[in-house]
Amino acid sequence: MTDAALSTTTIRPRADAAEPSVSPWTRALLYALLVAVSFLMLYPLLWMVASSFKPDSEIFTSTGLIPTDPTVDAYRRGWSGLSVSFGWMFFNSLVISLLVVVGNLFSCSMAAYAFTRLRFKGRGFWFTLMLGTLMMPQHAVLIPQYVLFLKLGWVNSILPLAVPKFLAIDAFFIFLMVQFFRGIPRELDEAAIMDGCGPLRIFLKVILPLSTPVLATAAVFSFIWTWDDFFAPLIYLNDIEKYTAQLGLRTFVDSTGTSDWGSLFAMSTLTVLPIFILFILFQRLLIEGIATTGMKR
Amino acid sequence: MVGEGTMSTLGTTERPVAGGRFKFGDSLAGYGFLAPWLVGFFLLTLGPAVASFYLSLTDYSGLGAANWVGAENYVRIATDDPRFWTAMNVTFTFVLLSVPLKLIFALAVAVALNRGLEGLSFFRAIFYLPSLVGGSVAVAVLWRQVFAGDGLLNQALNMLFGFEGPSWISNPSTSLYTLVLLAVWQFGSSMIIFLAGLRQIPQDMYEAASIDGAGKTRQFFKITLPLLTPVIFFNAVILTIDAFKAFTSAFVISDGTGGPIDSTLFYTLYLYQEAFTNFRFGYASALAWVLVLIIAFFTAMSFLTARYWVHYDD
Numbered sequence: 001m002t003d004a005a006l007s008t009t010t011i012r013p014r015a016d017a018a019e020p021s022v023s024p025w026t027r028a029l030l031y032a033l034l035v036a037v038s039f040l041m042l043y044p045l046l047w048m049v050a051s052s053f054k055p056d057s058e059i060f061t062s063t064g065l066i067p068t069d070p071t072v073d074a075y076r077r078g079w080s081g082l083s084v085s086f087g088w089m090f091f092n093s094l095v096i097s098l099l100v101v102v103g104n105l106f107s108c109s110m111a112a113y114a115f116t117r118l119r120f121k122g123r124g125f126w127f128t129l130m131l132g133t134l135m136m137p138q139h140a141v142l143i144p145q146y147v148l149f150l151k152l153g154w155v156n157s158i159l160p161l162a163v164p165k166f167l168a169i170d171a172f173f174i175f176l177m178v179q180f181f182r183g184i185p186r187e188l189d190e191a192a193i194m195d196g197c198g199p200l201r202i203f204l205k206v207i208l209p210l211s212t213p214v215l216a217t218a219a220v221f222s223f224i225w226t227w228d229d230f231f232a233p234l235i236y237l238n239d240i241e242k243y244t245a246q247l248g249l250r251t252f253v254d255s256t257g258t259s260d261w262g263s264l265f266a267m268s269t270l271t272v273l274p275i276f277i278l279f280i281l282f283q284r285l286l287i288e289g290i291a292t293t294g295m296k297r
Numbered sequence: 298m299v300g301e302g303t304m305s306t307l308g309t310t311e312r313p314v315a316g317g318r319f320k321f322g323d324s325l326a327g328y329g330f331l332a333p334w335l336v337g338f339f340l341l342t343l344g345p346a347v348a349s350f351y352l353s354l355t356d357y358s359g360l361g362a363a364n365w366v367g368a369e370n371y372v373r374i375a376t377d378d379p380r381f382w383t384a385m386n387v388t389f390t391f392v393l394l395s396v397p398l399k400l401i402f403a404l405a406v407a408v409a410l411n412r413g414l415e416g417l418s419f420f421r422a423i424f425y426l427p428s429l430v431g432g433s434v435a436v437a438v439l440w441r442q443v444f445a446g447d448g449l450l451n452q453a454l455n456m457l458f459g460f461e462g463p464s465w466i467s468n469p470s471t472s473l474y475t476l477v478l479l480a481v482w483q484f485g486s487s488m489i490i491f492l493a494g495l496r497q498i499p500q501d502m503y504e505a506a507s508i509d510g511a512g513k514t515r516q517f518f519k520i521t522l523p524l525l526t527p528v529i530f531f532n533a534v535i536l537t538i539d540a541f542k543a544f545t546s547a548f549v550i551s552d553g554t555g556g557p558i559d560s561t562l563f564y565t566l567y568l569y570q571e572a573f574t575n576f577r578f579g580y581a582s583a584l585a586w587v588l589v590l591i592i593a594f595f596t597a598m599s600f601l602t603a604r605y606w607v608h609y610d611d
Binding site: 026027030031033034037038041042044045047048059060061062063106107110111113114115118119120121123126129130133135136137138139140141142143144145146147148150164166167168169174198199200203224228230231234235246249250253254261264265267268269271272275276279283286287290291 | 323324326327328330331332333334335336337338340341342344345346348349352359406409410412414418420421422423424425426427429430432433434435436438439440441442443447449452453456482486489490492493538541542544545548549552565568569572573578581582585586588589592596
C-alpha cells in the first residue's frame with residue numbers, strides 16, 4: 001500500500017525537461033560561466049574556512065585557500081574567548097533548535113490535520129485567518145509579545161523562543177503540511193473509519209506515517225532557521241550563559257573588534273558547520289521543499 | 298492492506314465523506330486539533346496586533362503607565378523625525394536595488410542551468426548554499442572582513458590590478474552597497490523556484506517556435522518570459538517583503554548602529570533601536586505599523602498591477 005500511496009504524495013520535481021539542445025560551443029561557454037560564477041560565490045566561504053586555520057598574520061597577506069602553516073590555535077583561542085565557553089552556547093542553540101523542531105512538528109501538523117481532514121463549523125474562516133498571518137510581518141506583534149513575556153517573567157529564558165512554536169506560530173509550516181496532507185488519498189481515512197478509528201487514531205496511524213517527507217522538510221527548515229536566528233535571541237536573552245551560538249559570535253565580534261580575525265573565523269566556521277552538515281545530508285529535501293512551495297529564506 | 302480496503306471504498310457509491318455526513322469529524326475533534334493554533338493566534342498574533350496598534354497611540358516605555366497621546370507618534374514620524382526618513386531612504390534603496398538584481402541573477406542562472414547541462418543538481422546545490430547560510434551572523438562577520446580596508450576584496454584588487462581600494466564597509470557612500478551585494482549573493486532560493494517554473498513550460502512550444510524560425514532570443518522573450526511571469530511575480534512579492542524585513546546583516550556589520558553615519562540604518566534596525574535600546578515602546582509600535590502599512594501597500598500594488606503583466610493560462 002505504502003508504495004502506491006507514497007508515489008502520489010511524495011514531493012518530487014518533474015524529470016529534467018530541458019530546452020532543445022544547444023551547440024557544443026554554447027555549452028562550453030555556459031559551463032565556463034557557471035563554473036566561474038559558482039567559484040566566485042563560494043570563494044568567500046571557502047576562504048573563511050581556510051583562514052580559520054591560518055595564523056593571524058597570514059589572513060591579511062594571503063588570498064589563497066591553502067594555509068602555509070595550518071594551526072588550530074584560532075579555534076583554541078575562540079572557544080574560550082568569552083567568559084562562557086562557546087561549547088556551552090552551542091549547547092543552548094541545540095536545545096532551543098530541537099525544542100522548536102518538536103514544537104513545530106507537533107502543533108503545525110495538528111492544525112494542518114484539522115484544516116484538511118476534519119469538518120467543523122468555522123473551518124474556512126480560521127483557515128483564511130491562518131493564511132492572513134502568513135503575510136503579516138512579525139514587527140506588528142513584536143512589542144506586545146515582548147511586553148507579554150516580560151510580564152510573565154519569561155524574558156531572559158528560552159521560553160519566549162520555544163513556547164510559541166508549540167502554539168503553531170509558524171503558519172508557514174501549517175501551510176506546507178496542508179498542501180501535503182491534501183495529496184494523501186481520502187480513501188485511506190475512509191478505510192480507517194470502517195475499521196473503527198477515530199480522528200486521533202487516523203492522524204497518528206494514517207496521516208503522520210505517510211507524511212514523513214513533509215515532516216522531515218519542516219524539521220530541517222525549523223532547525224536551520226532557529227539555529228541561524230539572531231533577532232529573537234537578541235531580544236529575549238540577556239545573560240551570557242543563556243546565549244545562543246549566534247549571539248555569542250556577535251558578542252565575540254564586539255569584544256575582539258577586528259583584532260583577532262583568526263578566532264572570529266574559527267567560531268564563524270563552527271556556527272555554520274551544523275548547517276553545512278544538514279545541507280549535505282538533506283540537500284534534496286531542502287531544494288525540493290523550496291521548489292514545490294516557493295518557500296523563502 | 299490498503300489495496301483492498303481502498304478499492305472496496307472506491308467501488309461503493311455511498312462514500313462516507315459525501316453529503317456532510319462526516320460522522321467523526323465533529324466540531325469537538327476539529328477544535329481539539331486546532332486548539333494549539335487557536336491559543337497561539339489569539340494570544341500571540343491577534344491580541345498583540347491589537348495591543349500594538351493601541352500602544353502606538355501612547356507613550357508607553359515598558360515601565361509605568363501607557364499615556365494616551367493620540368496620533369502624536371504618527372505625526373512625529375511624518376514631520377519631525379529625520380532618522381525615520383533616513384531609514385526609509387536606506388531601506389527603499391536597498392529594496393529597489395537588491396530585489397531586481399536578485400531576480401535578474403536568479404532568472405539568468407536558472408535559464409542557463411535549464412539548457413540540459415550535465416551536473417544540474419551540483420550547480421543548483423552550490424548556488425543555493427549562500428541562501429541557506431546568508432542570514433547567519435557568521436556570514437555577516439565574513440562580509441565585514443571581505444569588504445574591510447585590508448580585507449579580502451582589496452587584497453585581491455591589489456594583487457590583480459595594483460589598485461588600493463578603500464574600506465567599503467566604513468565608507469558611508471559604499472557601505473549600503475556591500476549589503477545589497479550580500480543580498481544578491483543569496484539569489485539561490487529564487488533560482489530554484491525559477492527552475493521549477495521553467496520545467497512547467499511545455500517543450501512543444503519551443504519546437505513549434507523553432508519551426509516557425511524564431512531564434513533563441515526571440516523564444517526567450519516570446520515564450521519563456523511571458524510563461525514565467527507568474528513565478529516572477531511570486532518571487533518579486535516574496536523578495537520584496539523579505540528585503541523590507543532585512544536586519545541581521547546590517548546589525549552585525551554596523552555593530553548595531555546602522556552606521557557609518559546611518560548609511561545602513563535599515564528600517565528594522567531603527568525600529569529595534571527605538572524599542573529595545575531607547576525603550577520607546579509606543580513610538581516603536583507606531584514605526585512598526587508604518588512598516589506593516591508600507592509592506593501591505595507594496596503587496597497590494599503588486600497584486601493590482603499583476604493583471605497587466607502576469608500571464609495566466611485561462
